[in-house]
Amino acid sequence: MLEHLCPAAMAPPQQWQCIAGCGACCRLDPVLRQDALEALNPDQRQTYLQMVGDDGWCIHYDTGGRRCRVYSDRPDFCQVSNLMALFAPELQVAEPASRAAAFNELAINGCRQQIRAEYGGRGKVMRRFQRAIRRP
Numbered sequence: 001m002l003e004h005l006c007p008a009a010m011a012p013p014q015q016w017q018c019i020a021g022c023g024a025c026c027r028l029d030p031v032l033r034q035d036a037l038e039a040l041n042p043d044q045r046q047t048y049l050q051m052v053g054d055d056g057w058c059i060h061y062d063t064g065g066r067r068c069r070v071y072s073d074r075p076d077f078c079q080v081s082n083l084m085a086l087f088a089p090e091l092q093v094a095e096p097a098s099r100a101a102a103f104n105e106l107a108i109n110g111c112r113q114q115i116r117a118e119y120g121g122r123g124k125v126m127r128r129f130q131r132a133i134r135r136p
Contacts, residue, residue, distance in 0.1 A: 014133040016107035018080065021066045022125050024114035025078070029056030032117065036077075039086040044077050051075075080107050108133055 028051060030037055037045055053059045060070040068074060076082050084091050084103050087110075091102045111129060119125040 014104070014108060016080070016104050016111070017132045018111075019125075019128050019132045022111075022115065022129065023061055023063075023066045023068070024111070024118040024125065025080075026058040026061035026068065027056060027114070027118055028052045028058050032056070035087075040077055044075065047075055048077065080110075083107055083110060 027033070028036075028048060030049065030052060037048065040048055051058050051060065057063060058068070060068055060074070062069055068078075077086060083106050084099070088102060088106055091099055094102065112126070115121075115123075115126050115129055
């Protein structure tokens with residue numbers, strides 16, 4: 001009966017997790033990613049723009065293998081762990097538990113948005129992401 005009253009409370013908890021073979025975040029087209037550009041400082045913005053290929057994808061992204069060729073040396077703005085510093089700096093001072101929850105929500109929502117934009121909201125990549133973020 002409780003699930004009829006509050007379905008959100010019955011939803012399984014989710015934990016952000018990157019999935020292999022996605023790369024939706026590697027689509028850097030400035031026309032599509034104006035929010036990302038605005039969040040970056042001038043040096044980061046310059047690096048970002050230098051990374052945009054003619055097709056709008058990162059020049060370091062292997063579109064065939066759907067992987068980053070410079071993953072271990074990628075810029076700080078390509079690291080999901082830096083999302084809060086870029087997009088929600090006010091949460092950096094929150095309590096650790098609140099900060100972790102906010103990061104998790106920000107990362108999940110960001111990935112969903114990018115995956116939906118690149119591969120569709122009902123495609124294979126979105127389904128794989130949805131399965132990956134469910135906590136066991």
